[in-house]
Amino acid sequence: MTLTQKAQILKTLFLQKYADAKSELHYTNIYELLIAVMLSAQCTDKRVNIVTPALFAKYPNALALSKADINDVKNLIKSVSFFNNKAKNLIEMAKAVVQKFGGEIPTNQKDLMSLKGVGQKSANVVLGEFLKQNYMAVDTHVFRVSHRLGLSDSKSALQTESDLEGLFKSDLNALHQAFVLFGRYECKAVNPQCVTCFVKEYCVDSKNFKPK
């Protein structure tokens, strides 16, 4: 079996098993999703979901957040990792959205990545999750799963993203979310559930791969 054939089989299996997969971050619009994604870097979705209701209630749009007092934002998100930097980035992001995009979160990768604190991974997550656009994003779960399944042997997350795009071509947003959920609850970093794994026959190495 070639790698392309294996990828097609895995694609079908993952899309079947995770047919309605969506982000576990809580949000009601693209502004809230972008903030939740920015806060989730090196932090759990559960932790982010604890702080965002109060943050969204006080700052319901980019204009409000652009005028926020930094210490108030820090206080609202202080239980999230790297909250100092994230508070600064959130306000800078909101200012740029107001000044350059009329207060609306941009809906293309280039403009999203022009915002402070928004890298390619975050931009792709937002575009894939909210707009169902065909983007892959490689976080720690996607990296580990794709390496355990032998779909990539690249060292970096960005190169792994490119490998997965080349193999899967379509449904990248759905596959991203499927890999995240599979990695979070089954193919876990420590103690993966290999005995009951639905794709164990395709697994090449169960070690804990991490991006450099």
Ligand code: SF4
């Ligand atoms: S067999 Fe284990 S390590 Fe391999 S993909 Fe399944 S859960 Fe992950």
